[in-house]
Amino acid sequence: MWSVSGLPVHVLLVHGIVVLVPMTAALVIVCALWPAARRRFIWPTAALAVLVTVLTPVTAEAGEWLQQRLGSTPAIEKHVRLGGQMLYFVVPLLIAAALLALVHTREGRGKPIGRAVLVAVAVLAVAAGAAATVQTYRVGDSGAHAVWNGVVS
Secondary structure: OOEEOOEEHHHHHHHHHHHHHHHHHHHHHHHHHOHHHHHHHHHHHHHHHHHHHHHHHHHHHHHHHHHHHHOOOHHHHHHHHHHHHOHHHHHHHHHHHHHHHHHHHHHHOOOOOOHHHHHHHHHHHHHHHHHHHHHHHHHHHHHHHHHHOOOOO
């Protein structure tokens, strides 16, 4: 179940995470700061946020399966630890996307949104997007070090 034609599924899924989390983060931030973008892109952005939230634990589970087959080193342990924290970074991204979808829906019905609420949602979106992107980098970098250190010199 965790390999395709002999290739570990984790290797495939991680590429999705590396692309989709920063892309989702950027879209969440743009939708929070630019109302015209929110009107056009909030639903695909929310769908991407759901996708990365579902994909994250699946990727981590596939990674744990791979770790059991390869064994463990300190570098792999660090990667597993950081990867295990990733859900704590994509869930706030999902919450920010959901709040933006709620703002969009209320605006579409002609119900005014207070400026303080918009600012709070924007701050959450920027913080969640930046944090998720940084954590994606940290996890990916630790994985690359776990795999490639000593291979290329």
